[in-house]
Amino acid sequence: MDDNFLFEVNETTQHEDGSVTFQIDIGVTTAKIFTDAGIQLVLLCAAAGISVPEVFDMIHKIADERVKEADQPEEESKSWTTSSYMG
Numbered sequence: 001m002d003d004n005f006l007f008e009v010n011e012t013t014q015h016e017d018g019s020v021t022f023q024i025d026i027g028v029t030t031a032k033i034f035t036d037a038g039i040q041l042v043l044l045c046a047a048a049g050i051s052v053p054e055v056f057d058m059i060h061k062i063a064d065e066r067v068k069e070a071d072q073p074e075e076e077s078k079s080w081t082t083s084s085y086m087g
Contacts, residue, residue: 003028
């Protein structure tokens with residue numbers, strides 16, 4: 001594997017409050033990709049007038065809903081579409 005694209009989780013620590021701390025090693029290219037994505041996220045949030053924590057809350061909510069749907073028997077789960085989250 002090219003060290004430039006390295007993303008390796010070396011250690012995880014689970015805390016009493018349920019949060020987890022990760023100790024990772026990343027390569028130069030991976031760091032640039034993460035930095036670029038972070039900057040893009042901040043700029044998009046600013047343009048939309050939404051804070052980064054609000055966006056993360058929205059993403060967590062969608063992820064939780066998808067996990068719940070995946071846990072349902074196939075005939076009971078509904079398919080996800082963009083319109084389901086657009087109001």
